[in-house]
Amino acid sequence: MPNLIIGIFLILFTLEFVIEFILNELNIRQVRKSRTAQAVPEFFQDKISGDVYEQSVRYTLAKASFQRWSEVYGRIMIFLLLFGGILPLLDNLIIRILPQILSSSQITGVLFCLGVGVILSVASLPIDLYSTFGIESRFGFNKTTLPLYFLDKLKGLILGVLIGAPFLFVVLWLMQATGEYWWLWAFVFVTIFQFLMIIIFPTFIAPWFNRFEPLPSGELRDRIMALANQIGFKASGIFLMDGSKRSAHSNAYFTGIGKAKRIVLFDTLIEQMTIDQGLAVLAHEMGHYKMKHIRRMMVVQCAILIVGLYILSRLVNYEPLFTAFGLQPSNHAALVLFSLLSGPFTFYLGPLMNLLSRKHEYEADRFAAFTLGNGKPMEEALINLTVKNLSNLTPHRWYSAYHYSHPTPTERIGAIRQITTANFA
Numbered sequence: 001m002p003n004l005i006i007g008i009f010l011i012l013f014t015l016e017f018v019i020e021f022i023l024n025e026l027n028i029r030q031v032r033k034s035r036t037a038q039a040v041p042e043f044f045q046d047k048i049s050g051d052v053y054e055q056s057v058r059y060t061l062a063k064a065s066f067q068r069w070s071e072v073y074g075r076i077m078i079f080l081l082l083f084g085g086i087l088p089l090l091d092n093l094i095i096r097i098l099p100q101i102l103s104s105s106q107i108t109g110v111l112f113c114l115g116v117g118v119i120l121s122v123a124s125l126p127i128d129l130y131s132t133f134g135i136e137s138r139f140g141f142n143k144t145t146l147p148l149y150f151l152d153k154l155k156g157l158i159l160g161v162l163i164g165a166p167f168l169f170v171v172l173w174l175m176q177a178t179g180e181y182w183w184l185w186a187f188v189f190v191t192i193f194q195f196l197m198i199i200i201f202p203t204f205i206a207p208w209f210n211r212f213e214p215l216p217s218g219e220l221r222d223r224i225m226a227l228a229n230q231i232g233f234k235a236s237g238i239f240l241m242d243g244s245k246r247s248a249h250s251n252a253y254f255t256g257i258g259k260a261k262r263i264v265l266f267d268t269l270i271e272q273m274t275i276d277q278g279l280a281v282l283a284h285e286m287g288h289y290k291m292k293h294i295r296r297m298m299v300v301q302c303a304i305l306i307v308g309l310y311i312l313s314r315l316v317n318y319e320p321l322f323t324a325f326g327l328q329p330s331n332h333a334a335l336v337l338f339s340l341l342s343g344p345f346t347f348y349l350g351p352l353m354n355l356l357s358r359k360h361e362y363e364a365d366r367f368a369a370f371t372l373g374n375g376k377p378m379e380e381a382l383i384n385l386t387v388k389n390l391s392n393l394t395p396h397r398w399y400s401a402y403h404y405s406h407p408t409p410t411e412r413i414g415a416i417r418q419i420t421t422a423n424f425a
């Protein structure tokens, strides 16, 4: 039985790798083909210079060829963690060094899970360092320094322990104490926890990494206030963030629920855009708020969570699963194995979630076009964002369908034009 489990896992693990690899290669080929033909998409033709287009191609190719290596590396790391005897070693080590007085199954469990988390983050460090200080620096995007980079990592670790440890403790305790239906209890707890995090994150955690300020006064602010009023969004929830501290990439996002909801604009975005374009981006973000996209996304995530926990509850007493990886049966080993092994299974949910997210993006664009009374500023904002961020103008359609949480700029502009001709012409 253990061999069967390992066999199934390895087949799916390899399949996931092959799919990722093929998609990436298709994308690389598509970009090269477009470069040779100088096939700049219609909407961009007089908006991007030859030099900038060439730069965007190089940036895309640099990231894609690095992805080949990082994929292989990441998989070797997971493989070593699962089959290299690291998990049993860590499990035994914790039991041996933990003072008797602290050795409850929950505390051992929390330490085990955090230990695996630390191993995974350390293992991913070289990849992360190279993409930040190698690729991003080469194309002029990286603005972070090594001290700031490691300070961020340290803060992440502290947060991981402060928030992760109590969270894991409660989950492990529920698994042990609430009997056969522990997964329902765990579901209730995790859902409440996620809900709290959505409220806590923008107000307490994000400010630890960035400065958030009210928008500076001026025409943009006045027009944003008017727009917020018109839509019924509390203008006190609109913030400017010092994204330029770490990267020249520009962005905007909507986050939080209830009183904690916020629209965050990167300072880099404000610098790069005209007032009309900035307002369009804001109208788009308000569209996410108006159409309750965060809530809808949460409902889907809850559904996935409850199914996942149910499956975990079936596996937690299944001894061959543990034997297959040289571990003693325990709740914490089940949690870690489940999260390490589930990747090749849940991999297929990614494109489905992206499909939903892309639907939300179209809806928010549509909302922006209607609110502003025409689609032009949104369209220009998208072109501007794409060019300034050197985004791939010609992704392969399978690659984007699989990986993109946003429709491609060409798809979005196409959809906006359709609305425009149908409604405002």
Ligand SMILES: [Zn+2]
Pocket (backbone or CB within 6 Å): 284, 285, 288, 360, 361, 364
């Ligand atoms: Zn959006």
